[in-house]
Amino acid sequence: MYKIKLITIGKQKAGPHQEISDEYLKRLKSEAAIQLVELTETPFRSVAEKDKVLKNETEKIQRTISKGSFMVVLEAVGKNFSSEKFATEIDKISENSTREIVFVIGGPLGLSDEIKKQANLLLSLSPMTMPHDLARVVLLEQIYRAMTILKGKVYHY
Numbered sequence: 841m842y843k844i845k846l847i848t849i850g851k852q853k854a855g856p857h858q859e860i861s862d863e864y865l866k867r868l869k870s871e872a873a874i875q876l877v878e879l880t881e882t883p884f885r886s887v888a889e890k891d892k893v894l895k896n897e898t899e900k901i902q903r904t905i906s907k908g909s910f911m912v913v914l915e916a917v918g919k920n921f922s923s924e925k926f927a928t929e930i931d932k933i934s935e936n937s938t939r940e941i942v943f944v945i946g947g948p949l950g951l952s953d954e955i956k957k958q959a960n961l962l963l964s965l966s967p968m969t970m971p972h973d974l975a976r977v978v979l980l981e982q983i984y985r986a987m988t989i990l991k992g993k994v995y996h997y
Contacts, residue, residue, distance in 0.1 A: 842872035843940040849947030850881040857973040864980035871987035894952040918962030927986035
């Protein structure tokens with residue numbers, strides 16, 4: 841079984857995005873060992889505090905990632921995949937389902953350069969910027985789609 845951890849900065853707001861995310865998390869439980877970790881956002885009053893905020897959030901993320909995990913950071917300028925190639929990539933990364941794949945979604949100020957440098961893969965869901973709640977929905981749907989592709993299920997078609 842695939843081992844997947846989704847780390848997000850901030851909790852998803854109640855509403856339609858949360859309902860859809862919950863549905864995909866529920867569906868994924870039969871396809872993969874999936875864990876959602878919502879780390880508390882570091883409060884800030886202005887963008888001038890960005891370095892302090894990102895340093896704090898970086899430390900939280902690093903404490904949450906197990907040694908040997910494959911870290912995928914969502915980044916607008918990251919690599920793009922078709923759904924089929926994304927599924928193949930997940931399969932390849934998991935090394936026969938023994939390696940945990942950790943996806944990281946940043947908070948309102950993004951992610952530090954340090955986290956981006958530590959990433960094994962920078963992944964772009966789109967070159968367009970999207971709200972983090974929507975990015976979570978899109979990522980979960982694509983992970984679920986990848987699982988169905990790998991298992992030959994009809995969902996993808």
